[in-house]
Amino acid sequence: MAKILFLAASVRKQSLNKRLAKLAANIAEEAGAEITFVDLNDYELPLYNGDLEVEHGLPEAAKQLKKIFIAHDGFFIASPEYNSSFSPLLKNTIDWLSRAHEENEVPLSAYKGKVAAIAAISPGALGGLRGLVSLRMLLGNIGVTVVPSQVAIGSGFKAFNSEEELIDEKQAGMLKATVDELLRTADRLK
Numbered sequence: 001m002a003k004i005l006f007l008a009a010s011v012r013k014q015s016l017n018k019r020l021a022k023l024a025a026n027i028a029e030e031a032g033a034e035i036t037f038v039d040l041n042d043y044e045l046p047l048y049n050g051d052l053e054v055e056h057g058l059p060e061a062a063k064q065l066k067k068i069f070i071a072h073d074g075f076f077i078a079s080p081e082y083n084s085s086f087s088p089l090l091k092n093t094i095d096w097l098s099r100a101h102e103e104n105e106v107p108l109s110a111y112k113g114k115v116a117a118i119a120a121i122s123p124g125a126l127g128g129l130r131g132l133v134s135l136r137m138l139l140g141n142i143g144v145t146v147v148p149s150q151v152a153i154g155s156g157f158k159a160f161n162s163e164e165e166l167i168d169e170k171q172a173g174m175l176k177a178t179v180d181e182l183l184r185t186a187d188r189l190k
């Protein structure tokens with residue numbers, strides 16, 4: 001089975017997107033996938049700055065995270081929507097990991113040939129759906145195949161029960177279908 005990395009583009013302790021990514025990871029594990037969950041809080045990165053890169057190279061956290069991305073066949077990314085786009089934390093992380101730092105490194109080695117599923121959860125009505133449009137485009141541009149199914153969950157503060165499962169059956173079905181599609185596609189492209 002494919003190795004899938006789960007992450008949320010929010011470092012907030014009570015992040016809804018973290019909770020969604022963790023739930024997706026549990027679903028994938030139950031389906032037999034090899035999973036890793038990373039909290040971006042453990043990989044703090046400065047805002048990308050070309051001078052910083054020239055002077056110091058890639059930050060250690062970026063090297064570690066890039067290695068983790070390379071070691072996986074696919075990603076599940078849950079990102080908050082900020083003013084109709086995905087979070088700046090995610091953009092900054094993607095930017096740092098896109099930089100080659102080893103001799104003869106294949107460009108975009110953390111991304112090319114990988115598969116992703118994208119998701120968002122928000123207290124608002126649209127569930128972060130608008131941010132997924134630009135995230136899907138960006139990932140496609142750096143060589144990631146993004147599966148057609150995706151998840152956007154509105155009224156996020158009321159979405160989970162005490163077991164950290166989604167209360168609404170339709171939303172739970174949407175998440176399961178998206179995770180299943182990610183696993184199937186990652187297995188096929190492996």
Ligand SMILES: Cc1cc2nc3c(=O)[nH]c(=O)nc-3n(C[C@H](O)[C@H](O)[C@H](O)COP(=O)(O)O)c2cc1C
Binds near residue numbers: 012017081085121
């Ligand atoms: C700067 C900023 C902009 C936001 N813009 C949107 C938005 O466009 N759409 C939306 O649904 N929620 C928006 N929100 C609310 C977030 O969806 C909400 O804070 C959410 O809980 C963040 O995700 P997290 O819980 O994973 O940290 C915004 C929040 C912030 C701080």
